Amino acid sequence: DWNMGTFLERAVERIRCQVGEEGRVVCGLSGGVDSAVAAALLARAIGDRVVCVLVDNGLLRAGERDAVVAAFRDHFAVELRVIDAADRFLERLQGVTDPQEKRIRIGHLFIELFRNEAAAIPHARFLAQGTLYPDVIESGGGADGPAATIKHHHNVGGLPAELGLELIEPLRDLFKDEVRKLGIELGLPAWFVGRHPFPGPGLAVRCLGPVEPRRLEILRRADAIFLEELRAAGLYDRTGQAFAVLLPVKSVGVMGDGRTYDETIVLRSVDTDDFMTADWSRLPHDLLAKVSTRIVNEVPGVNRVAYDITSKPPGTIEWE
Ligand code: XMP
Secondary structure, three states: OHHHHHHHHHHHHHHHHHHOOOOEEEEEEOOOHHHHHHHHHHHHHHHHHEEEEEEEOOOOOOOHHHHHHHHHHHHOOOEEEEEEOHHHHHHHHOOOOOHHHHHHHHHHHHHHHHHHHHHOOOOEEEEEOOOOHHHHHHHHOOOOOHHHHHHHHHOOOOHHHHHOOEEEOOOOOOOHHHHHHHHHHOOOOHHHHOOOOOOOOHHHHOEOOOOOHHHHHHHHHHHHHHHHHHHHOOOHHHOOEEEEEEEEEEEEEEEOOEEEEEEEEEEEEEEOOOOOOEEEOOOOHHHHHHHHHHHHHHOOOEEEEEEOOOOEOOOOOOOO
């Protein structure tokens, strides 16, 4: 792609100019595509003077941490530090059910951990973030609700100033589809750059009600089955975002010759270009049937599966 090639050259120049000959850059990886592409771009520009930090908050999807580590280890010669913090996040979230309170607590702990880690990296003078053009627009409009929270977590508000680091946002002129092209141009694998977006607060905002290990495990397993079948049906790349949600509602069912009273999973899949508006995906009934049967059979504690048929607006993509 000629345009992306030109963009890449200029972006590399700009980064070299800003960082100089000696500065080192700390790059926070969220597990998502944007921050990974930002890291790859920095690696191209300044090589091993970029240090990536991934906070494993215990709220990632099944296999997600390994996917990031693999994509990095196999494709770039940059240092990747993984902070194992699942227990600390769960402790902070104990008994919390309010969606915004979950986000606030996750955001604060993230900043604490990140600050400690960055302070221990010698000569770090810059912080890189994978902010995109839509994030820039959304955060300029005094938005509240989801747009404000995206900024709050995704872009770690206030952190560079507190750390005394200068901010680098090499993707701030790009849209999502352009970031994916740039990622390919930089050598990230297609399976990685094609991944659906995943919110900063992770499974905490898909685990409605209390966030506990047992409930997270149920959600993770149901979600993995849904995505596995969506991929097998060749539909993953044609949907904008797809995931499972665990409701704080039990319902009655019958299994074998016994009555059950178990958890409810909702499947959510949307078609969207910009994530500002979205339509629910018209997934084939046979696919939904297969996913439902597998979840109830394979995930202990779940006896009911529903499919969300709400568009955005009036619904949001996430349930919290
Ligand atoms: P909604 O639910 O507002 O989501 O329709 C729109 C897009 O934003 C993502 N999202 C978030 N991303 N932190 C994030 O980094 C958040 O708190 C957050 N809330 C929603 C959502 O996954 C979708 O892609």
